[in-house]
Amino acid sequence: MKWVYLAIVVVATAASEILLSWDMKRHGEVDNFHPGRLARVFAGFLQRLPILAAIAFLAVSFVAFLQLLKITDLSFAVPASAASLVLETLLARTLLREPVHWQRWCGTALVALGVLLIAA
Numbered sequence: 001m002k003w004v005y006l007a008i009v010v011v012a013t014a015a016s017e018i019l020l021s022w023d024m025k026r027h028g029e030v031d032n033f034h035p036g037r038l039a040r041v042f043a044g045f046l047q048r049l050p051i052l053a054a055i056a057f058l059a060v061s062f063v064a065f066l067q068l069l070k071i072t073d074l075s076f077a078v079p080a081s082a083a084s085l086v087l088e089t090l091l092a093r094t095l096l097r098e099p100v101h102w103q104r105w106c107g108t109a110l111v112a113l114g115v116l117l118i119a120a
Contacts (some may be wrong), residue, residue: 001071009081013057017054019051022050083115
């Protein structure tokens, strides 16, 4: 069962990060930090479906992580959940068409290797 919870954590976290990144790139930079303007921007974000979906995915990830902690050690759960970084890098490259330089691919490969070592 721990692998199911771990998969939910990894997929839900990656989905949330990709949705947030995609929507923020669509929205553009927030450059006016006046409190009234920030309140309007925040209220606008809460009406955007990708942001709401990202929040829902984060909630699912959090609940699954709590369940994972009930049945396994923290020393497994935290490092193994780093697999979301690998998935996020792959999705950023394929879905968001972000450039991923060789240094990042090397780092992603090291994270993947670390997750494999933890899982063994």
